[in-house]
Amino acid sequence: MQIIKKTGLEAVRKARELGAGKVLELLDRKGLVGRGGASFPTAKKWKFALETKSDEKFVICNADEGEPGAFKDKFILQNNPETLIEGILVASYIISAKRAFIYLRGEYEYLKGNLEKVIKKVVKDSKSDVSIEVVVGAGSYVCGEETAIIRSIEGFRGQPYFKPPFPPVQGLWGKPTVINNVETLAAAAQALVFDDWNPSLRLFSVSGCVENAGVFELPLGVRLSALLKLAKPKGKVKALLFGCFGGSMPYKDIELTPENICGEDCLHGSCSVIVVDDSHSMVGLSYVIAKFFAYESCGKCTPCREGTVRVMYLMKKLKDMKASKEDLVLLEELAHHIKDTSLCGLGQSSTNHIITGLKHFREDFEDRIL
Amino acid sequence: MKIKLDNKEIECDANKTLLHICKDNSINIPTLCYQESLKPDARCRVCLVELNGKLVTSCSTFPVEGCSVITKSDRVVKARKMNVELIMAGHVQTCSIDKYAHNLCGMLEEIGLQGIRFDPIRDYEQDLGSAVVREDNKCINCGRCVRTCGEIQEVFAIDFASRGFNEHVAPYCEHNLADVACIKCGQCILHCPVGAIHEREHLFEVLKVLKDKRKKVIVQAAPSIRATLGEEFGMPAGSLVTGKMVAALRKCGFYKVFDVNLGADMTIMEEASEFLRRVGKGGPFPMITTCCPGWILMMEHFYPEMIKKNNMSTCKSPHEMLGMLTKTYYAQKESLNPEDIVVVSVMPCTAKKFESTRPELESGVDYVLTTRECAKLIRHFNIDFANLADEDFDSALGVSSGAGAVFGASGGVMEAALRTAYEFGTGKGVTKLEFDQIRGLEGIKSGSIIINGKEIKFACAHGGANIRKLLKDKDKYHFIEFMACPGGCIGGGGQPPHFTRETLLKRAEAIYKADAIMPLRKSHENPVVKKIYSEFLDKPGSEKAEKLLHTYYQKRSEF
Secondary structure, three states: OOOOOOOOOHHHHHHHHHOHHHHHHHHHHHOOEOOOOOOOEHHHHHHHHHHOOOOOOEEEEEEOOOOOOOOHHHHHHHHOHHHHHHHHHHHHHHHOOOEEEEEEOHHHHHHHHHHHHHHHHHHHHOOOOOEEEEEEOOOOHHHHOHHHHHHHHHOOOOOOOOOOOOOOOOOHHHOOEEEEEHHHHHHHHHHHHOOOOOOOEEEEEEEEOEOOOEEEEEEOOOEHHHHHHHHOEOOOEEEEEOOOOOOEEEOOOOEOOHHHHHHOOOOOOOOEEEEEEOOOOHHHHHHHHHHHHHHHOOOOOHHHHHHHHHHHHHHHHHHOOOOOHHHHHHHHHHHHHHHHHOOOHHHHOOOHHHHHHHHHOHHHHHOOOO | OEEEEOOEEEEOOOOOOHHHHHHHOOOOOOOOOOOOOOOOOOOOOOOEEEEOOEEEEOOOOOOOOOOEEEOOOHHHHHHHHHHHHHHHHHOOOOOOOOHHHOHHHHHHHHHOOOOOOOOOOOOOOEEEOOOEEEEOOOOOOOOHHHHHHHHHOOOOOEEEEOOHHHOEEEEHHHOOHHHOOOOOOOHHHHHOOOOOEEEOOOHHHHHHHHHOOOOEEEEEEOOOHHHHHHHHOOOOOOOOOHHHHHHHHHHOOOOEEEEHHHHHHHHHHHHHHHHHHHHHHOOOOOEEOOOOHHHHHHHHHHOOHHHHOOOEOOEOOHHHHHHHHHHHHHHHHOOOOHHHEEEEEEEOOOHHHHHOOOHHHOOOOOEEEEHHHHHHHHHHOOOOHHHOOOOOOOHHHOOOOHHHHHHHOOOHHHHHHHHHHHHHHHOOOOOOOOOHHHOOOOOEEEEEEEEOOEEEEEEEEEOHHHHHHHHHOHHHOOEEEEEOOOOHHHHOOOOOOOOOHHHHHHHHHHHHHHHHOOOOOOHHHOHHHHHHHHHHHOOOOOHHHHHHHEOOOOOOOOO
8 A cells, every 4th residue: 555655754854855846846746636625736735835925834734534434544643644744744844834733533532642652753853843733623523624623723613714815825823824634744745755656546435335344545547346346345236425525326337536426416525435235215314414414513604504404304304204395395405505605615515415315316305205 | 906796897996895895886785794893704694696606705705806796696696595594493583673773684675585494493591691681592693792792892701602503602601691701891782683682671670660659760861872862763873962862851750860971070070089199199000990880890800900909990980979979969958768769870881780780889870771771761651752852951960061971982081080180280271171182983092191290191992802902001001091892982882783983983073062062171160069079078089979989899700
């Protein structure tokens, strides 16, 4: 596996040797893009922060992996924290930040001790003057959103804030801040060091109705059947969910690229795949996801705060076979409304499972109507 | 910058948000969580417009070169309607607030909302504070109160708690508002678009006592009421309605109508004397005014070290002084039993409601009505306020000077005190009565004056955030005036809702006009004040005055 190859302080050394400009050029050439879901070119993000003048800059590593069905960041934190820390040091060096944070998901608190030990060692061995602090979240899903992370680290309520200004221009305490996903930062260190570094390799978290759930490293564009062969589905695969927010699609042996997934109205997000076999109804599944989002909505904006709970009630009605035709119409209207008008990305994608579910598995929903 | 607004090419300011650009082009966009004096938060999602085919909140979005903004498409209308429907479903269905003061119910027609397809789910208890009452069942989570408390007042008494549909506004650790470090300024009330926060009403108690034949119910009106009460009856901001106010109150059945401006004159007499005593002794400085009960609470909660350092003046606030004098001096003079007298203050303030319950004051004031409650009372008696003939205050405790009038605006207490202190100190009158350097709406104002060869530096601040700022270098000054509400009492938490600087400026103008038209403009020239001292109190700072007109303070929790 590429992602667990250790860079052994080589990345920091090379970054210092090349200087900011050449490192950004190299990362750009190697095609490093963000692995958190948006696939934004990493070099471009760092460049924004580099070019913004400020007395203080920050780097934040987003380790708030709260998405159900995603566990690749945990895999890196457990198996290759050294390279991740190096990635953070490289990013700090490039934008000349003196303080960096790892925003760790509340449920991953047990990783904190080991992580701090590694930080101490890597920072000392690389003779870096950057201080890296591990901040443990309080278990809120929305704190995976970058502006919410900023608010949370600042000590406020972890709620997202509207953009622009974007964090690389105005982030933590109003200063330019680079926020990258765990996988991105580790990959950045590796991209600098290894000549044969492959930009298309991704970590797929596969779970659901499979015997061999886990993290698989495969290139983007791999056939779905190849991925499923590794994961060993238990029954006949009916549908796939790309995390809770990515939406669902009926099983088709497509090549897994962001474009192909988008073609099915889904979001590939952070490459998490939940396998659903034909023993499950999409309605029951949607209800569970709706419950999750109603519980995890931060409560800031109207459509998400009021909408997700209404969606949950409607889904419950549908699940219990108490819903009318009008309820289904309202559900669909609400789903599109929440997607259209919510403040942050998490709110906007909170009804993808219903929109795609209604598109691909409409009969599952309509069967439940009174 | 050139943009397309509703398919019409227009020139616009790139530093303005879409909301303001639309406003400049006479397009009205409904808003709930947005307010000019607060930073945009983009919570309510009602001000949606289409920017290049994407729905965005106009309150927080800036234009980009050549962009196309659509404000009236079906998509926009539908999205706004749905958000208002979702909000209304959470808002209590039996709401009965006046439409004009209530942004949400006022906007339903404009939005075109007909029915609500969701059942109500909220069920919160009323938080009955001593001055401010919160009703979470009416709350729509717009966060205006939270931002007001944090950004403008820097008190942070309330914030959001819980998440998702359980998110609600709550004081520290879900305590009641009465039990946390809240200064009861009532600014949150002014900013609430749905009436989910309001004052603890004393209206019913007052109506009850007005019917009681054995009681002599005496009303006293604060300096700023005459500059704002007219707004409640549809008059433009800055209408001075002193005579109509007195006539209306008399029509409501009050036995006497007294003027708190007289109390203000008394405060000045005591405060100016106290200040000169300090000048003579060389301290302790700065001396800080104590007319504002919101500021006193702020000091007790957050800056209790000032009590030990004796920075605070010991004077009671004007209406407390007058209430006390009514029940002692006036009762004695008219041979009334003080127990038969009920004093009702009409105040621009919610913190005064709390103040009148302080045990250490042994307050002479029984009930406090806000300007809004006073208007409700007048409407209750079906009085045609606008067409009333002017009447005068009852002369026993109703003669005042212009110095008392300016108490209503920020910087006024200082100005009035300086007029008297200068003359007491030097024996000469000030050459110019208007202290321009401490007038206006600047957050922090300062100046200096020479009294007997000594330079006295003074400053004033209004609004909690400005107070905190000025307190950082308080030691530079000798005399400081603090007002908890932006603009002073004219912007008080009990006033009619006002959202623009212009309204405040107009009200201040009216206050200064009330001063300028007075034949007497210095507190110590007021004949009634002279009479009170000669007949009753002896002189400022006498033992009797200390007992009746001065008070002490206590440390309170920071949380």
